[in-house]
Amino acid sequence: TGVRVTGTSFPRLNPSILADDGDMLHFCSTCAFSQACVAEGMDKSSLGELHMLVDHVGPLHEGDHVFREGDRFDAIAAVRAGTVKTYIIDADGREHVLGFHLPGEIIGLNAIDGDHYPCNAVALDTVMLCRFSFPKLSILAGRLPGLQKQLFKLMSRDIGKALQLAGDWSADQRMAAFIVELSRRLAARGFSATRFRLTMARTDIANYLRLAPETVSRVLKRLQDDGLLRIDRREVELVGLKPLETLAAPVLRN
Amino acid sequence: TGVRVTGTSFPRLNPSILADDGDMLHFCSTCAFSQACVAEGMDKSSLGELHMLVDHVGPLHEGDHVFREGDRFDAIAAVRAGTVKTYIIDADGREHVLGFHLPGEIIGLNAIDGDHYPCNAVALDTVMLCRFSFPKLSILAGRLPGLQKQLFKLMSRDIGKALQLAGDWSADQRMAAFIVELSRRLAARGFSATRFRLTMARTDIANYLRLAPETVSRVLKRLQDDGLLRIDRREVELVGLKPLETLAAPVLRN
DNA sequence: AGCATTACTTGACCTGCGTCATGGCGACAA
DNA sequence: TTGTCGCCATGACGCAGGTCAAGTAATGCT
DSSP states (O other), rough: OOOOOTTTTSSOOOTHHTTTOOOOOHHHSSSSSHHHHTTTTTTHHHHHHHTTTTEEEEOOTOEEEEEEESSBBOOEEEEEOOEEEEEEEOOOOOOEEEEEEETTOOGGGGGGGSSSSSSSESSSSSSEEEEHHHHHHHHHHOOHHHHHHHHHHHHHHHHHHHHHSSSSSOHHHHHHHHHHHHHHHHHHHTTTTTTTEEOOOHHHHHHTOOOOOHHHHHHHHHHHHHTEEEEEETTEEOOOOHHHHHHHHHTTTO | OOOOOOTOOOOOOOOOHTTOOOHHHHTTTHHHHHHHHHHHHHOHHHHHHHHTTTEEEEETTTTTTEEOSSSHHHHHHHHSSSSSSEEEETSSOOEEEEEOOOOOOOOOOSSSSSBBBSEEEEEEEEEEEHHHHHHHHHHHHHOOOHHHHHHHHHHHHHHHHHHHHOOOOHHHHHHHHHHHHHHHHHHHHTSOEEEOOOOOHHHHHHHHHHOOHHHHHHHHHHHHTTTTTETTTTTTEESSHHHHHHHHHHHOOO
16 A cells, blocks of 8 residues: 555554554564563563554555665564565566564664665565654663663574575575474464464565575475475475474574 | 683783774774764763773784684674684584674674574684673663664664675675675775785685685686786785676665 | 466476586795 | 695586476456
8 A cells, every 4th residue: 555654654554453452462472572571571661661652553465565665764663463575676676585574573673774774575464563663762772771682682683594594505404494484483473383374475485595486386395295394375284393493403503 | 712801702802902002093983883973973971981891802813713603692892903704614514604894893793682602703814803891882872872873773784784695696796796895895994995805715705605615716717807806816906896886786786 | 157367386408506626826844 | 945735726517406388276357
């Protein structure tokens, strides 16, 4: 949707969604921000202050953009529901997928340096977001050491993730690492670790893993033939999590 | 050197180096930290506070480690002189180079999440460092918005850099991007943009760019034959910066 | 329902880069 | 000087994964 709020690149909040927002506190307990605040033993008023500056955004639908490359940067966002894909289109018109962001995860951290988003972010399904004005968040972080620490940690983690993706691994290793990591991230948010739906197309996975879409198909087929997983269209069931983890181990470093 | 200061993984400061440290202020004006402080119009006392918590470390010599994977994390460091290579050894014993860090640049940002360094850092030549206790730096960042902002920016920038390296580019594109970026980073610190010395071995470049060392040789040869650069052992002269930048453009996004 | 569209799969073939093997050359020592 | 050692270059060859082409199946549109 092209609807924009003045002063931000985020689509307008659909007020209708606020009504059925009863499980907000439950969600927040699994969100990357307040998760840490709670873990740090931060008092309720701190968490309250964080909630004060949240804008709820959504629902966005498949294909809706959260922001586009070149949009003025002023906010990061936590994915509340759904999946967000970040990507760039290079000079030759090829798409490079930078990442997939699941509920509880943060988008926009790579935009802080520079005042425009360096990439696009698009919803892969129905997406709900918590938007945090970054200037406001920074000021709050100056007063709340736990929040500042959490921001540092989140960014540090993203550096590490990006570096491991950058490594030199075989197609099988990257595919296995992708599946295992997805499983772990879903499990961390309370979803099943062994049965889930791929919200992204094969071409997205391919662009993310620097493979051809055909190779993604073939590798998945091979993993299925080897009894490591079962896949039907976008539904995945991990059968042999152990050998998958072994295959992914050099990438994920564990 | 195995010499360690209690409570840190950084090698001990050689006091002899403090004596001839007259150009400290000049260096600091090009360092990633105080550079921003000055640019932000931060007052002298803030810069002074930053200087208060700096430990000067070095000189380290070629092959000396700044820290190793698994060392307890408690500090980040700015490279003051020389080149630092960060790398991991994967489960199969293969080395993966994560980055090269030139004077003015920061190492250790990917260690903030987790309390151990996730990689090794080794001096490629004679290296001098400014060591910043991270807990102390965090506290100071809470009081100095400019410092906090700079830390956020540095980390955000590293995410972006890691993601661009992760992309799917040809050997020529990656090599050109590597050379051009090196040139720009050196130029930003006051060195020549067109004539410089590669402080790293071909194998290091190869591991960084996910290429075979042989491919690095061949690509450099080709770039030389095409008149884009001249290279003799580790001395490089960029002759055709323009076409090099064109080749590197999709990677560097400009 | 019928058709178009998009996403995915599968097979055949091709190629960019890796691997292996060899040789050159500068640095350093004796 | 002469060896030797580490780093780098270069040629021959192989292969993982890309490209091209064709087919299938689910989904949306009219």
